[in-house]
Amino acid sequence: MTLDWPRILDLLAQHVQLSFAALGLALVIALPLAIWSVRSRTVAGVTLGFASLVQTIPALALLALFFPLLLALSAIFGDVISPLGFLPSLLALTLYALLPILRNAVTGLRSVEPAMVEAADGVGMTGLQKLWLVEAPLASPTIMAGVRTAAVWTIGAATLSTTVGQPSLGDLIFAGLQTQNWSLVLAGCLVAAGLAITVDLLLGLIESGIRWRKHRRIWGAGVALAAGLAIALWPAPPSDRPVITIGAKRFSEQYILARLIGQRLEDAGYAVRYREGLGSAVVFRALASDEVQVYVDYAGTIWTNEMQRQDPEPRADMIAEITRWARAQHGVGLIGPLGFENTYAFAVRPDDAKRLRLKTLDDVVRVAPQFVFGTDVEFLERPEWQMVQAAYPLRFKGRRAFEPTFMYRALQLGEADIISAFSSDGRIAANGFVVLEDPKGAVPSYDAILMVSRSAAADARLVAALKPLVGAIPVEKMREANYRVDRDNNKQSPADSARWLDNAIVTMPSSPSPKGK
Numbered sequence: 001m002t003l004d005w006p007r008i009l010d011l012l013a014q015h016v017q018l019s020f021a022a023l024g025l026a027l028v029i030a031l032p033l034a035i036w037s038v039r040s041r042t043v044a045g046v047t048l049g050f051a052s053l054v055q056t057i058p059a060l061a062l063l064a065l066f067f068p069l070l071l072a073l074s075a076i077f078g079d080v081i082s083p084l085g086f087l088p089s090l091l092a093l094t095l096y097a098l099l100p101i102l103r104n105a106v107t108g109l110r111s112v113e114p115a116m117v118e119a120a121d122g123v124g125m126t127g128l129q130k131l132w133l134v135e136a137p138l139a140s141p142t143i144m145a146g147v148r149t150a151a152v153w154t155i156g157a158a159t160l161s162t163t164v165g166q167p168s169l170g171d172l173i174f175a176g177l178q179t180q181n182w183s184l185v186l187a188g189c190l191v192a193a194g195l196a197i198t199v200d201l202l203l204g205l206i207e208s209g210i211r212w213r214k215h216r217r218i219w220g221a222g223v224a225l226a227a228g229l230a231i232a233l234w235p236a237p238p239s240d241r242p243v244i245t246i247g248a249k250r251f252s253e254q255y256i257l258a259r260l261i262g263q264r265l266e267d268a269g270y271a272v273r274y275r276e277g278l279g280s281a282v283v284f285r286a287l288a289s290d291e292v293q294v295y296v297d298y299a300g301t302i303w304t305n306e307m308q309r310q311d312p313e314p315r316a317d318m319i320a321e322i323t324r325w326a327r328a329q330h331g332v333g334l335i336g337p338l339g340f341e342n343t344y345a346f347a348v349r350p351d352d353a354k355r356l357r358l359k360t361l362d363d364v365v366r367v368a369p370q371f372v373f374g375t376d377v378e379f380l381e382r383p384e385w386q387m388v389q390a391a392y393p394l395r396f397k398g399r400r401a402f403e404p405t406f407m408y409r410a411l412q413l414g415e416a417d418i419i420s421a422f423s424s425d426g427r428i429a430a431n432g433f434v435v436l437e438d439p440k441g442a443v444p445s446y447d448a449i450l451m452v453s454r455s456a457a458a459d460a461r462l463v464a465a466l467k468p469l470v471g472a473i474p475v476e477k478m479r480e481a482n483y484r485v486d487r488d489n490n491k492q493s494p495a496d497s498a499r500w501l502d503n504a505i506v507t508m509p510s511s512p513s514p515k516g517k
Contacts, residue, residue, distance in 0.1 A: 003187055008172065012191055015168045016232035018086065019155045019195075022093035026150060030098050031143075034105030035131065044106060051099035059157040062092040063164050067282065074289075084286050089161035089168075096157055097150040104146025108139030137210075144207035148200050155196040159188070162277040165286050169195075174277035178405050179252050179485050179494060199225070241271040244462065247283045247295035248276040251376075251404040252485045252494065253342060253424060253478065257296045257448070259498035261466065265294075268465035280305055280378065288330040293456040294466070298342055300446040302326070304383035315445045326451070333457030335450040336470035340478045342424040343446035344384060345435045349411060353434035360437040361392045364418065372398045374407050374416025384443055385420075391442035405486065408433075424448075424475050426483025448473070472505045480504075 030051075037044035054062070070083035081087065112135050120130040159170030172188030175181070202221040209217035244265055248258035255276060262272040275283075275292055280301055286292040302322050303309045313321065319337060326332040348358055356367050364371070373396040379385055380399060388394070396418075402410050408427045410416040421428055421435070423446075428435060450469060456462050481501040484492040492500070 003183065008169075008187060008191060010236070011167055011169050011171055012195065013232040013234075014166070015155070015158055015192070015195065016229065018089055018093065018161060018166060018168060019151070019158045019199075020229050020232075022090055022154050022158070023097055023147070023151055025090065025094045026097035026101055026154075027147065029094070030101040031105055034102050034109060034143075037102070037106050038109045047102060048099075048106065051095075051102050054095045055099050059092065059096055060160050060163065062096065063088060063160055066091050067164060071285070079289070082289065082291070084165040084282060084289065084291055086166055088164050089158070089166040093154050093157055093161070097154045100146040100149040100153065101143070102146075104149075105139065105143045108142030109135055111142065112138045141207055141211045144203060144210060148203045148207065151199050151203060152196045155192060155199060159192055163279060163282070165275055165278055165282055165291065167275065171274075171276055174250060175255060175494075177403060178250055178277075179255060180405055180488075180491065181493065198228075239271040241269055242459075243271045243273060244293045244456070245273050245275055245291065247278055247286055247292035248274065249280060249283060250277050251422070253422070253482050254296065255494035256481050256485060256497045256501065257338075259495045260469070260502055261294055261296070261450075263495075263498060263502060264465050264469070265462065268461060270462070270465075284332075287451060287453050288332055290453045290455050293453045294462075295451060296338065296448050297451055298446040299337070299449055300343065300384065300444040302449075303444055304387075308383075310383055310387055312441055312444055315447060318445060319447060319449065322449070331454035331457075333452045333454070335452060335463060335466050337447040337449050338469055339471040339473045340424055340448055340475035341446050342422050342448055342475075342478070344379070344443050345421045345423040345428070346418055346438075347411065347421040347428055347433040347435050348418050350432045350434050352417065353436075358434070358436060360439050361388070361394075361442075362439060364436065365392055365394060368394045368396050371396050371417035372400060372415070374400050374402055374410045374419040376404045376407055376420065377401045379420045387444075388442045391440040408486075424478045424482060425486070426479040426481075427486055429479065430483060430487065448478075469505075473501070477501060477504050 033043075033047045037047050057065075066088035067083050070081055070088055074081045074083050116134055116138065117130065120134045125133065158168050159173055161168045162170035162174050169188045169192045172184050172191075176184030176186075176188065202225050205217050205221035209215065209221065246258045246262050246265075248254040258274055258276065262274065265272050275286065278286065280297075283292065283295055284297065284302070284306055287295060299315070299318050299322060303313075303318055307322070307325055319334070323334045326334060346361060346364070348364075352358065356363070358364060358367070373394075375385075380401065400410065400416055402416075404422070407416070407419050408421070408425070408431065411419045411433065412431055418436075421433065423435070427433075450466060452463070452466075478501070481497045481504075484497040484500060485494055
């Protein structure tokens with residue numbers, strides 16, 4: 001599979017913009033605080049303690065914590081504050097960069113020889129002159145060492161901004177992990193590492209230039225950093241076609257459907273870009289705020305997560321209610337269901353199913369104390385799991401969360417005994433896993449539904465381009481498309497699989513509608 005270098009360069013540019021902005025903001029905050037901290041031990045205790053506390057929070061958790069905070073603020077101040085994308089990423093990474101800059105700046109300023117300070121006092125320097133002409137130059141090598149550390153941390157942590165909707169090199173890593181495209185993972189890691197090393201080397205030149213009074217070295221490295229930032233900020237040539245942003249969650253089916261939608265829109269005369277690797281709540285909020293114009297969600301996800309409904313409804317009634325709610329509450333439109341369902345399907349190994357006589361979730365209740373339950377990273381916190389527990393008293397020996405692409409391998413290797421699989425995943429049949437029945441109907445239906453933002457819903461040409469997908473994709477074709485990406489040998493990229501799926505549904509004699517549940 002070939003790499004999409006224009007996309008990689010675009011993600012690199014956005015990664016540079018975010019990292020440099022966070023590092024710059026951290027410098028603006030940390031350096032004044034360091035000066036104040038040197039003058040006051042109380043301030044030093046508070047600032048260094050806070051910065052150290054931030055470092056104990058995983059970067060991914062810090063990003064996640066800003067989402068509800070900014071969401072609440074956006075409800076008050078409107079679209080001025082966005083809970084997605086650049087702003088939460090900037091704030092989280094800035095906090096993460098504070099500690100090394102603040103600690104090194106305090107250490108450097110405190111290490112200035114008292115005799116030098118006394119000499120400055122003796123010649124009548126003011127406090128500001130003493131800081132600018134004596135203390136800062138002597139402390140600057142130590143300060144620059146902290147800036148270098150902060151820069152490397154920030155560039156590495158910026159890959160996680162993908163999860164809150166900010167494009168970065170993390171898009172490549174997350175997509176590669178989910179589709180097991182290791183060349184994509186390697187590309188994302190190598191480019192991010194190369195960026196971090198390059199920035200660290202240039203900042204190191206500035207540090208040594210300050211230490212040894214080599215002004216050309218300082219200016220040369222500074223110009224190189226400024227040039228890199230200028231290239232990253234250089235605007236892309238304006239497109240002569242309208243640009244549509246397509247969202248996708250973090251599993252293969254979503255990447256494939258995003259490319260299928262993108263190919264249809266490109267054929268209709270649109271330019272497309274992709275925002276991938278998003279969580280369920282993040283992608284819906286992005287659609288509602290028009291940061292994403294189109295994506296595929298699932299009826300059960302909207303029903304339980306967004307509408308907070310846990311009462312089962314017939315499939316057609318559920319979609320009709322979702323359509324009314326989405327338009328009334330968020331201005332979001334539904335083009336329609338795609339024709340297949342991707343519901344949670346509890347799967348076990350075939351030998352366990354035969355040996356333990358497992359056919360339904362009721363049967364699992366008696367063996368649950370012997371089983372390890374494997375799930376995707378979201379399922380145990382979703383309302384659907386609470387609904388399953390209410391219907392079936394399942395008490396497992398243990399629970400383990402995996403990224404979806406590794407969950408099936410965990411069942412295959414015995415790391416888990418039962419998993420919350422996805423019914424349209426081709427790896428279920430390929431591995432011979434047995435899907436257990438849900439006789440009590442605890443899990444709602446999960447029709448794949450094509451959703452569009454307010455602006456996209458008003459675009460008749462866009463709607464007309466996507467309307468033929470409604471009811472056109474049977475689950476068998478979706479499973480085959482998924483397996484083309486997820487299989488171990490002869491893997492295809494999501495884009496290639498999407499082209500195969502598009503050709504498959506175009507050549508079908510008729511498009512079946514989903515059956516009622």
